[in-house]
Structure formats: structure tokens, C-alpha cells
Amino acid sequence: MSLFSHTIHVLDRALDYSALKQKTISNNIANVDTPQYKAQDVVSFKKFFNQELSKGITAKRSNEKHIPFQSSTKSLTITHRNVQFNENGNSVNMDQEMAKLADNQIYYNAMIERLNGKFNTLKNVIKGGQ
Template sequence: MSLFGGTISSLEKGLNYASLKNKAIAQNIANVDTPNYKAKDVSFKQVLAEEQGTTISANRTNTRHYDFKIAQSNSKVFNYENFRYRHNGNGVDMDAEQASLAENTIYYNALIDRISGKLNTLNTVIKGGR
């Protein structure tokens, strides 16, 4: 039985995605001047498909047993193979990376605010509404 009906788990998966995307963007920005560097990105569709398709569940021998599930996450970071932004073979567009970083930061902060609200609600209930 989940306390919030799986909300915290879903928000956690969103934070994992945002963190992985932030790492890919940081690597792209760090290698903006590296010759033949291929820009990296994280596909939300790939991560979502993997999260939905890689759930392991145990056999329930009695209907009173809890449903047991373990999700395995193998998030994918991929390269833009045939994309060249500069003459030296570098595939990083600095303006696009900065815009993507800003968008990802907003997404991450929204998830943090939502988790904080859920935990504050739980804290209020534990304290008896005080």
C-alpha cells in the first residue's frame, strides 16, 4: 500500500530523468570547444517506455499478500551522430543547450516543489493538524 498512491514514486522517477538530462547538458556545455564531440541528449519517450516496460513482479500465492513490484531503470543517453554544428565536427549548439538547461531547471524545481508539498501535508497529518 502506497501512502500517496504512487505519487512520490512518480515524482522520484521524474527527478531521476531531470538529473540525467542535466548531466547530459552539462557535458555538452563543458565540451563546447572539443573537436568532433557529439552532443548528448536524453529522450523522455525512451525513459518513459523503459520505466513502463521493466517492472518485475513477484507471484502472489494468497490474495491477502501485498503486490510486490521492483522497477529497474536503465535510462538512455544518446548522441547526435550525424549532426555537426561547427567546422571542427563539434555538435554542440550553445544557445540550444542553455535554453534546454533553463527548461530542465524549471521542470526540476516544479517537481521539488510538488514533493515538498506532499511531505508537508504528511508532516501536518502526523502533528495532528497543528
């Protein structure tokens, strides 16, 4: 039996995703004037994998005893190499990065509020509903 519900684990993974996204966006903003720097972005592994599957990659189980594929909430950082916004070869679009930063902050705050609600519920249960 687990002390915490599956929801708390999912919220923990969501906060990890948000932290990686924050780090990546901050790195892009810090390198806005670096020549030849290519902007990075964070995508969920599931989204990336589904994009690759749509290109024609298929996985089949030849025996029902084989382990099935399971979805993952892992995230990865990708670099867009064929994009250029500035004359020095830099691909950081400052307006787009600031919008992503604001969006990520809202997402992070929502996950923290939900996690606080879960912990408040646990605290209420421990106190006996008082």
C-alpha cells in the same frame, strides 16, 4: 500498504530524469570546444520506444497468459551523430544547450515544489492536522 503514495514514486523518477538531463547538458557544454564531440540528449524510454514502434515494429501476445507490455518511465541518453554545427566536427549548439538547461531547471524546481507539498501534507497528517 505503502507509506508513500504512488505520486511520490513518480516524482522521484521525474527528479532522476531531471538529474540525468542536467548531467548530459553540462557534459555537452563542457565539451563545446572539443573537436569531433557529438552532443547528447536525454529522452524518455517510452518516447523512444513509441518512435521505434511507429517504424513498423509490433509486439503481439499469442496467448492471453503472456505478460503484457507495460510502459516505463526510464530514460536514456542518445547521441546525434549526423549533426555538425562547427567546422571542427563538434555538434554542440551552445544557445540550444543553454535553453535546455533553463528548461530543465524550471522542470526540476516544479518537481521539488510538488514533492515538498506532498511531504508537508504527510507532516500535517502526522501532527494531527495542527
